[in-house]
Amino acid sequence: MARVVVDVMPKPEILDPQGQAVAGALHRLGVAGVTDVRQGKHFELEVDDAVDDDTLHRIAGSLLANPVIEDWRVTRA
Amino acid sequence: MRIGVITFPGTLDDVDAVRAVRLAGGEAVNLWHADRDLHGVDAVVVPGGFSYGDYLRAGAIAARAPIMDEVVVAADHGMPVLGICNGFQILCEAGLLPGALTRNVGLHFVCRDLRLRVESASTAWTGAFAAGQEIVVPLKSGEGRYVADAATLAQLEADGRIVFRYVDPAPNGSTSDIAGIASANGRVVGLMPHPEHAIEPLTGPSADGLGLFTSVLAAVTSA
Numbered sequence: 001m002a003r004v005v006v007d008v009m010p011k012p013e014i015l016d017p018q019g020q021a022v023a024g025a026l027h028r029l030g031v032a033g034v035t036d037v038r039q040g041k042h043f044e045l046e047v048d049d050a051v052d053d054d055t056l057h058r059i060a061g062s063l064l065a066n067p068v069i070e071d072w073r074v075t076r077a
Numbered sequence: 078m079r080i081g082v083i084t085f086p087g088t089l090d091d092v093d094a095v096r097a098v099r100l101a102g103g104e105a106v107n108l109w110h111a112d113r114d115l116h117g118v119d120a121v122v123v124p125g126g127f128s129y130g131d132y133l134r135a136g137a138i139a140a141r142a143p144i145m146d147e148v149v150v151a152a153d154h155g156m157p158v159l160g161i162c163n164g165f166q167i168l169c170e171a172g173l174l175p176g177a178l179t180r181n182v183g184l185h186f187v188c189r190d191l192r193l194r195v196e197s198a199s200t201a202w203t204g205a206f207a208a209g210q211e212i213v214v215p216l217k218s219g220e221g222r223y224v225a226d227a228a229t230l231a232q233l234e235a236d237g238r239i240v241f242r243y244v245d246p247a248p249n250g251s252t253s254d255i256a257g258i259a260s261a262n263g264r265v266v267g268l269m270p271h272p273e274h275a276i277e278p279l280t281g282p283s284a285d286g287l288g289l290f291t292s293v294l295a296a297v298t299s300a
Contacts (some may be wrong), residue, residue: 014179014224015179015182015222015224015250017180017181017182017183017184018180018184021184063133063137063141064133066134066137066170066177068169068175068176068177068224068225068226069177069179069224
């Protein structure tokens with residue numbers, strides 16, 4: 001068994017109003033120096049060693065992320 | 078004519094969709110998300126709500142439900158499919174329509190009656206309208222901002238597949254004020270506003286929404 005991490009982020013050109021709201025809250029809290037926030041998702045999968053990288057990318061690209069609006073990165077921990 | 082209406086866990090508007098089908102003169106058939114059988118229906122409505130609690134992404138889990146495998150195959154053979162609100166999100170996630178629905182600009186859930194312009198009367202669901210006609214139906218969604226890449230948008234525009242636009246600037250920030258689109262063959266249509274909530278003056282802001290359901294009955298009969 002291995003832990004695999006999949007990080008999913010909105011594509012750079014996709015407006016992220018949730019990230020904007022977080023950035024606005026930081027500004028109101030008086031935090032200086034944070035110019036932008038992007039909000040994504042972090043998945044942790046427990047995976048048999050037999051599952052290959054192609055399968056992991058298929059899982060990420062067909063379900064965990066929507067390729068129309070999101071990019072993803074698969075990392076074996 | 079038998080029109081199927083799918084219920085997923087978390088679907089809200091299946092009952093209103095069934096009423097709309099009946100009021101239009103069709104026979105409504107309840108379909109269950111876990112079934113692999115469309116029970117011989119002539120068309121399918123994927124109604125609104127919060128299927129699977131909007132977990133992962135709105136419509137993402139429902140798009141992989143067993144019944145949707147059957148809907149995709151039937152749509153490939155030309156069966157008319159209408160996705161309303163969460164149903165539109167599901168059809169995009171299932172790959173039956175291009176693009177995606179994302180969080181409204183400003184994060185506000187928008188719930189109000191608004192004007193739509195019917196941009197195309199050449200789909201299975203809009204034949205009863207005239208192109209350019211304005212209708213009034215409710216919008217009620219938090220993730221209704223349509224997005225697609227530039228090439229897809231240009232293709233939709235060139236092929237006349239933008240079916241509905243918000244007359245006033247889109248309250249959700251939707252690209253090009255797009256409220257609804259169609260598949261290349263005009264049989265699959267998705268829109269964020271709710272025609273099934275505008276089928277009679279007693280309960281809705283108009284009866285304009287009924288036109289989608291009478292349209293498909295005519296389309297199926299003439300096919």
